Amino acid sequence: MKPKIIDNQTLVKQILSGDQQAFRIFIETYQRLVAHIVFRMIPTTADREDLCQDIFLKAYQHLASFQFESKLSTWLGRIAYNTCINFLEKKRVQLWGDLSEENDSLDQFTGTEIAPDTFTEKRDISNRLLQEIEKLPLPYRTILTLYHLEEMSYQEIGEIMQLPEGTVKSYLFRARKKLKDQLMTQYHQEALSC
Amino acid sequence: MLKHLNDYEIQELLDKNYAAVPAEKRAHFDTCQHCQQALQNYKILSGHLGQEKGFALPLNFADSVIQNIKIQTQQEEKANWLEISVWILGLGGAIGVSIYSLGWSNVLGKFQNYLIFFESIIEKNVAVFQKLIQNLNINLMAIGAAGFVLIVVMSFDYLWGRFKRKVGPFISGNLKLL
Secondary structure: OOOOOOOHHHHHHHHHOOOHHHHHHHHHHHHHHHHHHHHHHOOOHHHHHHHHHHHHHHHHHHHHHOOOOOOHHHHHHHHHHHHHHHHHHHOOOOOOOOOOOOOOOOOOEOOOOOOHHHHHHOOOHHHHHHHHHHHOOHHHHHHHHHHHHOOOOHHHHHHHHOOOHHHHHHHHHHHHHHHHHHHHHHHHHHHHHO | OOOOOEHHHHHHHHOOOHHHOOHHHHHHHHHOHHHHHHHHHHHHHHHHHHHOOOOOOOOOHHHHHHHHHHHHHHHHHHHHHHHHHHHHHHHHHHHHHHHHHHOHHHHHHHHHHHHHHHHHHHHHHHHHHHHHHHHHOOOHHHHHHHHHHHHHHHHHHHHHHHHHHOEEEEOOOOEEEO
16 A cells, blocks of 8 residues: 655644554554665664654654754664664674775776677676675665655655765765776676686 | 767756757767767667656555554653652652651751741842942843743743644644644
């Protein structure tokens, strides 16, 4: 069932007045965003759904303090991001990984390209892409998801991750370059072994 | 011959931020197969990133969130009642044990003594305070009014804070938090 379209101010007002149906609409509208953030950041399948529940519970408890200074999606995204960071910190997972620019400069010539047809022909590109995304540092993965799946702007992503817009853009470009280079390398190797 | 576009510039074109790429580089791009191929590969990558299936939560996710909030609220309410009950029991027990060990008349006598003692302290302090006020020539009514206003403002602020934090009960589910 598709959630009803209500403007966010009315929705929040209704939730605060105790309307259960309004809260259900809120969950159904934003569960995709929350799932994207949680599933991308949390590696353990067993913890993901619990964390999503936790995020909506926190949102419910703090909704009265939401001042509409940002979008509701950005506010909720920030709760989701911070909840995941806290969870990972407790589990002592390395959060930032290797973000050094070594071998990752964007100012260089684009390097050897393979023909787009060859690139597209590879049917398993989606699976490989997923594997490669998982290897990226956490901020890169999160930014890729928010930008490409949620179609958020640099500013919105920056608000969620508490990063300057320039940093968001730089991480996004480097993440895409890394992905493209990894996939290209794999295809070159395959072409050579054929 | 002009150098190829670098990765940064190719990605600016991918995001349709054309102004970020110098005009001569854009002119080069129009004629350079290598740069066009590089952009095309990024477009394919971007397409796959955008089409990623994403992650789905169970269909009844909203129901389970609401259910969990209800359960948690009930537990919090129970915990609150338990806490209040323990306090009342503790206080009642302490008073009961004191009365039992000291004897009722003894307690009453001691209580009266304490009352007299406190009354004398208050009387002394009031007298000192009155003398002080007289010396300073301060209007007691003005102080009282100011105190009253302060108490009203503080009470209003406290109640407003509570009201703002409170999330109302769900109409159909009798659900409330905080």
